[in-house]
Amino acid sequence: MNDEMKISVLVLGAVIIGIVIGASLAQKISGEIKDVSSGINSLETSIKGLDSSIKGVDSSVKEVKTSLAEKELQSFRRDMQENGRRMLSIDYAGKFAKWDAAKKEVDELDKTLQSSANLRSDLSPSIQSFRSTYIPKLKEAADKKDAKNFGTVWTETYNACIACHQGSRASPEAFEILREIGAEVEQLSG
Numbered sequence: 001m002n003d004e005m006k007i008s009v010l011v012l013g014a015v016i017i018g019i020v021i022g023a024s025l026a027q028k029i030s031g032e033i034k035d036v037s038s039g040i041n042s043l044e045t046s047i048k049g050l051d052s053s054i055k056g057v058d059s060s061v062k063e064v065k066t067s068l069a070e071k072e073l074q075s076f077r078r079d080m081q082e083n084g085r086r087m088l089s090i091d092y093a094g095k096f097a098k099w100d101a102a103k104k105e106v107d108e109l110d111k112t113l114q115s116s117a118n119l120r121s122d123l124s125p126s127i128q129s130f131r132s133t134y135i136p137k138l139k140e141a142a143d144k145k146d147a148k149n150f151g152t153v154w155t156e157t158y159n160a161c162i163a164c165h166q167g168s169r170a171s172p173e174a175f176e177i178l179r180e181i182g183a184e185v186e187q188l189s190g
């Protein structure tokens with residue numbers, strides 16, 4: 001064997017050894033990659049599981065929120081109906097010159113308005129300005145004990161109720177009930 005051949009054999013040997021080592025390394029690495037990817041897969045499924053339970057919690061929070069909002073809306077409507085009844089009794093009290101009763105009813109209207117303001121933070125400023133404008137006016141009119149003047153203030157208040165319903169795009173019930181109240185008041189005057 002001359003030197004050249006020796007070198008060729010050595011190189012060939014080195015290449016073969018290199019290939020064998022490379023192949024086993026590649027196998028090892030691909031095994032590891034598989035391990036890692038199955039690890040990632042199981043991580044993904046647990047994240048998905050976590051995700052859906054978060055969604056579950058989310059939707060139950062939403063349910064609680066909507067049922068709370070519905071309850072508040074129902075209470076707000078009840079308060080408004082009460083406001084309607086108070087307006088009617090305030091009118092009756094004025095027509096029959098029961099001034100103490102009128103003032104008592106105005107106080108009750110005031111309380112119910114406050115309660116409705118507490119239930120709707122979005123409408124609270126308008127309800128408060130309604131209260132501070134019309135409650136003192138009604139009381140003052142009751143103190144004057146003049147049925148005609150009291151009737152004028154009452155109508156002004158009633159129109160302000162309707163104005164707010166128009167402004168806040170209230171339900172048709174709001175207008176219907178106030179129409180009924182208006183009709184009863186007309187009947188009483190006529």
Ligand code: HEC
Nearest residue numbers: 077080081083084126127130161164168170171173174177
């Ligand atoms: C700040 C605005 C505002 C003022 C002031 C106001 N209301 Fe209302 N009212 C509403 C809104 C909004 C609704 C509709 C609520 C809903 O159904 O979503 C309503 C609904 C009503 C209803 C219908 C309730 C039902 O059964 O659905 C009546 C009756 C009523 N109001 C009476 C009155 C009377 C009487 C006054 C005046 C003393 C008055 N409201 C003042 C905003 C107002």
